[in-house]
Amino acid sequence: MNDVNIRRRDFLKTSVGAAAVAIVPGMMLFDLSHGKPENASGKVRWGMLIDTTQCKTGCNDCVTACNNENGLSGGIRATDSQWIRKIELKSDSTRRELSLPMMCQHCENPPCVDVCPTTASFKRADGIVLVDKHRCIGCRYCMLACPYKARSFVHEPLHDQNPDVPRGKGTVEACTLCVHRVDQGIQPACSEACSNKAILFGDLNDPESEIAKKISSMASVQIRADLHLNPGIRYQGL
Amino acid sequence: MKETQWMRKNHMDLLKHQRDETMRKGIRDEKYSLKNCIECHASTKDDSVIARDDSFCVACHRYEAVKIDCFECHSGKRKSSGLQRGAK
Amino acid sequence: MNTLPPMYFKNRLYYVLLAAAGLVVLTGLYAVYMMEHHGHIITGMNNQIMWGIPHVFAIFLIVAASGVLNVASIGSVFGKAAYKARAPLAGLLSIAMLAGGLAVLMLDLGRPDRIIVAATNYNITSVFAWNVVLYSGMFSLVLIYLWTMMERRMNPWSKAAGFAVFVWRFVLTTGTGLIFAFLTARQAYGSAMLAPMFIVLSFAWGLAVFMLAQTAIYAWNEKLLDPAIQQRMKNLLAIFVLGSLYMVATYHLTNSYFAHQSGFEQFILFEGEIYPNLFWWGYVCFGSLLPLLLLYFPGISKGISISVAALLVILGGFALLYVFIIGGQAYPLNIFSGYTVNSSFGDGQISSYSPSLYEFLLGFGGLSIAFIITASGARMLSFMPIDKPCTSD
Numbered sequence: 001m002n003d004v005n006i007r008r009r010d011f012l013k014t015s016v017g018a019a020a021v022a023i024v025p026g027m028m029l030f031d032l033s034h035g036k037p038e039n040a041s042g043k044v045r046w047g048m049l050i051d052t053t054q055c056k057t058g059c060n061d062c063v064t065a066c067n068n069e070n071g072l073s074g075g076i077r078a079t080d081s082q083w084i085r086k087i088e089l090k091s092d093s094t095r096r097e098l099s100l101p102m103m104c105q106h107c108e109n110p111p112c113v114d115v116c117p118t119t120a121s122f123k124r125a126d127g128i129v130l131v132d133k134h135r136c137i138g139c140r141y142c143m144l145a146c147p148y149k150a151r152s153f154v155h156e157p158l159h160d161q162n163p164d165v166p167r168g169k170g171t172v173e174a175c176t177l178c179v180h181r182v183d184q185g186i187q188p189a190c191s192e193a194c195s196n197k198a199i200l201f202g203d204l205n206d207p208e209s210e211i212a213k214k215i216s217s218m219a220s221v222q223i224r225a226d227l228h229l230n231p232g233i234r235y236q237g238l
Numbered sequence: 239m240k241e242t243q244w245m246r247k248n249h250m251d252l253l254k255h256q257r258d259e260t261m262r263k264g265i266r267d268e269k270y271s272l273k274n275c276i277e278c279h280a281s282t283k284d285d286s287v288i289a290r291d292d293s294f295c296v297a298c299h300r301y302e303a304v305k306i307d308c309f310e311c312h313s314g315k316r317k318s319s320g321l322q323r324g325a326k
Numbered sequence: 327m328n329t330l331p332p333m334y335f336k337n338r339l340y341y342v343l344l345a346a347a348g349l350v351v352l353t354g355l356y357a358v359y360m361m362e363h364h365g366h367i368i369t370g371m372n373n374q375i376m377w378g379i380p381h382v383f384a385i386f387l388i389v390a391a392s393g394v395l396n397v398a399s400i401g402s403v404f405g406k407a408a409y410k411a412r413a414p415l416a417g418l419l420s421i422a423m424l425a426g427g428l429a430v431l432m433l434d435l436g437r438p439d440r441i442i443v444a445a446t447n448y449n450i451t452s453v454f455a456w457n458v459v460l461y462s463g464m465f466s467l468v469l470i471y472l473w474t475m476m477e478r479r480m481n482p483w484s485k486a487a488g489f490a491v492f493v494w495r496f497v498l499t500t501g502t503g504l505i506f507a508f509l510t511a512r513q514a515y516g517s518a519m520l521a522p523m524f525i526v527l528s529f530a531w532g533l534a535v536f537m538l539a540q541t542a543i544y545a546w547n548e549k550l551l552d553p554a555i556q557q558r559m560k561n562l563l564a565i566f567v568l569g570s571l572y573m574v575a576t577y578h579l580t581n582s583y584f585a586h587q588s589g590f591e592q593f594i595l596f597e598g599e600i601y602p603n604l605f606w607w608g609y610v611c612f613g614s615l616l617p618l619l620l621l622y623f624p625g626i627s628k629g630i631s632i633s634v635a636a637l638l639v640i641l642g643g644f645a646l647l648y649v650f651i652i653g654g655q656a657y658p659l660n661i662f663s664g665y666t667v668n669s670s671f672g673d674g675q676i677s678s679y680s681p682s683l684y685e686f687l688l689g690f691g692g693l694s695i696a697f698i699i700t701a702s703g704a705r706m707l708s709f710m711p712i713d714k715p716c717t718s719d
Contacts, residue, residue: 040264076670078372078677087669089662102661102669111511117454118440118447124264132261133311137444138436140376141454147511149659149671153376153436155367161313163273168311169365170436183266223661227510307439 045127046177047204047232048191049211049220050100054198057099060086065193066103069178071162081152081167083175084190098237101190101199103175104129104150105223105231112142112151121172127204127232128177136171143172147224150174177201204232246298253308272308273317280316288314336546344701347694354691357684358433366436369685374677375655380434382647383689386531387427387696388461389502389524390643392495393532394419398471399495402488408555411711412540413488417472418703419539419696421465426696428461430688453504460498467491476707499528506654513590514654517581523573527643530566534639537563540711541633543704552713553628560632564621567639571614574646586663594653598676601653604645613642652679 084103120135164180178188191199202211220234401410474484503524509515617635667674
């Protein structure tokens, strides 16, 4: 055994050891950042702030974007699904006119979840209210219960659904807050498409988020707040 | 990816378990998503797993006479084909 | 033999009636097939009127199924002998109408193939889900009750079974009322009064159905119903009709008092075209006042006018349910108080509803299921009331 060999052995051992120490944490973190799946978390509560003063009468950008994103027909027959709609309002007492988009309000105490016989209508941990089409039997009771008339029933067979947004005949559906986009870290289609920046999407529970800062400093209301449902969608200018 | 015989016996349980994980808990494991299965298994001719009698899902299900419920709601076409053609 | 024995024709008639009812059931199943295949777009129901004619039929059948057991309860629980003799027939009618009503309800679902999913994924907070348990429990309880009455060795238990049925059906009918009472968001519903209102309506409709069935079974068997018993039952029906008028009146009067409800009441009682017509003419005049007239001042033939009164009460019940279920959905949801609204989704507008043939086929299919069960049950087992000579107790 000469010195060179011992030193080479030591060198190899040390360098392999050092390399291992350098790489292993990276391998573990790789799993985490590259698709080790995580639950929707209760620490987050997704919501929206809609500024009705920026919302233009006659503009339908959010509706069009939603239809395109989710594969809706865009039709307005009584049997067509509408996940978001523009409502034109005129005050009976002051004659003031305004318009706003109305979609599922993603309530904290959703009546649709209470009444669903099969638990198909459910609230995810992060506050998004969804219909689990695997369980929906199409009884339409949730549609009767919703104070915002947010839900639609699929009245005819559908083809060519968007692979990200499964929809089917005989089940009830509503705005999903673009859950397939939110889970990838992108904002919903309507808030992205609004040309007047009237729709702001974000985490209501994060005090540093733009939406949380805005609602803590400026007045905003929930629609039909007297029902105590605590919706995640808030409106300014109402 | 498990081997063929295991899949034949168990794909329904796999799908059933996975759909609740994804839907109700928001755990989106790409490897086990239905979309991902379709991505590979869809036919090269029409990008679908259900369009024809010899399509991937239909071939066995037709023989076994088990109605497939999935595609009432789920698209049977691979997502990438739609994206490539710019259709949405 | 010169002439054929009377039973010959009766037998033939029985099978003809059964076949006719079977045919109606088949057309109902055809309607279900069409709805399954093409979707609900072939019906008149849409995203504004979600529950339509099938639900009117189903809810009538279910409410009447609970109410018809009143006859049995007055016998088993309150000990009146004349009613006790009629309890088995009431039990049969209850099972028949429950089956018919539930069949219509379940076959109208968007995904009726998923009934097993409904049974295995249970939402404990849903009144709908409670009703699933209540209805299935009702079936079992009434079957047990019938058994205690018809199996001589089980007779001592019939009082206990009758009491259980009595309690269960009160909970069940309350549950049916609560389906609507819990809908706090809608102006037509969301009232605790609906639960007792449905209970009293069930008394009236159940007894009316019972009296018609009783008349039919007596006529078929060429027997005469003791006028004393008929007198008591007709007076009871009149009281129930008055009771339900009271409940409906109180409900609407209190509702009209609230400023925020006045628009809805204006609509449903006065301005809503078909709804006020059906309410005032269908339910109040022909469904309540005219029957009361016939019941208290019988016309030329006592028997006929009582049966006509019972039929009118039933038709009035259908009219009331149409106004309640469909009128309640037709009036727009008041989402923005103090604003006039307009949108592509029917906000601010009265929704219109034109029922399709398929919905009527389904509804009548349910009625026929009830008929088949009643007729075949009465034919095979002894449901004919056997009155003891003395009717006083």
